[in-house]
Amino acid sequence: MTEHHARPARPPVLGCIADDFTGATDLANNLVRSGMRVVQTIGVPTVPVPDVDAVVVALKSRTIPPQEAVALSLAALEALRTQGCRQFYFKVCSTFDSTPQGNIGPVAEALLARLGAAFCCVTPAFPQAQRTVYMGHLFVGRVPLHESGMRNHPLTPMTDSNLVRVLQAQCSGRVELLELAAVRAGADALRTRMARLEGEGVRFAVVDAIADEDLMVLGRALAGAPLVVAGSGVAIGLAQNHGLAPSQGAAQLPPPGGARAVVSGSCSEATNAQVQAFIAAGGPAFAVDPLQIAAGADVAGQALHWAAERLGGAPVLVYASAPPEAVQSVQRALGAAAAGAMVEETLARIARGLVDQGVRQLVVAGGETSGAVVQALGVEQLRIGAQIDPGVPWCHAVARHCDAPLHLALKSGNFGAVDFFHKAFGQLA
Ligand SMILES: Nc1ncnc2c1ncn2[C@@H]1O[C@H](COP(=O)(O)OP(=O)(O)O)[C@@H](O)[C@H]1O
Numbered sequence: 001m002t003e004h005h006a007r008p009a010r011p012p013v014l015g016c017i018a019d020d021f022t023g024a025t026d027l028a029n030n031l032v033r034s035g036m037r038v039v040q041t042i043g044v045p046t047v048p049v050p051d052v053d054a055v056v057v058a059l060k061s062r063t064i065p066p067q068e069a070v071a072l073s074l075a076a077l078e079a080l081r082t083q084g085c086r087q088f089y090f091k092v093c094s095t096f097d098s099t100p101q102g103n104i105g106p107v108a109e110a111l112l113a114r115l116g117a118a119f120c121c122v123t124p125a126f127p128q129a130q131r132t133v134y135m136g137h138l139f140v141g142r143v144p145l146h147e148s149g150m151r152n153h154p155l156t157p158m159t160d161s162n163l164v165r166v167l168q169a170q171c172s173g174r175v176e177l178l179e180l181a182a183v184r185a186g187a188d189a190l191r192t193r194m195a196r197l198e199g200e201g202v203r204f205a206v207v208d209a210i211a212d213e214d215l216m217v218l219g220r221a222l223a224g225a226p227l228v229v230a231g232s233g234v235a236i237g238l239a240q241n242h243g244l245a246p247s248q249g250a251a252q253l254p255p256p257g258g259a260r261a262v263v264s265g266s267c268s269e270a271t272n273a274q275v276q277a278f279i280a281a282g283g284p285a286f287a288v289d290p291l292q293i294a295a296g297a298d299v300a301g302q303a304l305h306w307a308a309e310r311l312g313g314a315p316v317l318v319y320a321s322a323p324p325e326a327v328q329s330v331q332r333a334l335g336a337a338a339a340g341a342m343v344e345e346t347l348a349r350i351a352r353g354l355v356d357q358g359v360r361q362l363v364v365a366g367g368e369t370s371g372a373v374v375q376a377l378g379v380e381q382l383r384i385g386a387q388i389d390p391g392v393p394w395c396h397a398v399a400r401h402c403d404a405p406l407h408l409a410l411k412s413g414n415f416g417a418v419d420f421f422h423k424a425f426g427q428l429a
């Protein structure tokens, strides 16, 4: 939850449903930086949230069966409506992580139907993190999505950069492009164009955006729209519709304490480079071998025994992160879903053990991994602090399974500079 400023209490204006936990903190980070007071809940909130402008519900629904993702997302929508939210944001990955079955299309269609709406804009553009959309094609830095490291993702390999085509394969409604020229024509013209597309029976418009200014225009055009489906980028353009402006004060967190650790289950290019940089700089690191887990070894116990002798000194790293060839060989042996679940469960047990041993500053790399860790720790709400790198803030969490509050950074696999792990702890020092 962010600091409360002196504003009259009113229901939150924006209700957000994020399909993974790193994605949720990424979105909350952009909302906070644009001037909104935000509370992030882990799972569907069951109690009233405090006086905030936006609520972000973090789900772990990106890779579960589509019907389960739909049911969870609709439950989140109902809870957000109960809190008084009037506009809704379905936060998906900036690399549009999904499979031909979903879950972006099915969840977006179900949310639209429940809201009684017929049309919504979709864009994963987040230029500050080098995600741009042009002619409906998603670029990651200088390369199209299908040439980026995402083509080798363990759970959601992305092999087509044409998002109109990718989304159409997941939807029954019609998907069209809203090209950059329409965005550059300004918010009023863009709104007129959106209305025309809706009149033509289009359900989803994939919107081009290559710079923050495009997202600001789109944000204005979305005033009053019931739903937007987007990465975290569009968040920078929504606060202006509610008379809110960027504020630094929102990012203050209590001082950190305790030992420092990183748990990494992301196999993305950026994370693999961060792991290698940490090790090359002499950081103590323990590699988790999925085949050992499958063979019945007590890998979590070994990792915790190793860590117990080192905690309190330099930050320690426990990682399953591995390059694509190693991941593929594990997946051939164990199956992709089973390997993923097994590694997540082990890393979550390790994270909980590390916290039991006194870790109070914890970086988790990987969206699914973060979901597993946060659930194992029993975290219910997160307060968002300062940004470490685009898309990744420090957060402050109270966890059921920890007697003192924790500083947590949930890092999307793709995000962060190569020295992210050291940078993160340096920022808290
Ligand atoms: N060495 C490995 N072999 C196979 N799967 C792995 C390995 N290491 C991690 N995984 C799995 O890969 C998935 C990575 O997804 P995630 O944590 O969301 O990372 P990212 O943020 O990069 O997408 C997780 O399910 C994780 O358990």
Ligand SMILES: O=C(O)[C@@H](O)C(=O)COP(=O)(O)O
Pocket: 020, 022, 023, 024, 026, 027, 092, 093, 094, 095, 231, 232, 366, 367, 368, 391, 411, 412, 413, 414
């Ligand atoms: O939008 C993004 O890229 C991130 O917020 C995100 O969703 C992260 O997903 P993972 O790469 O699985 O961590």
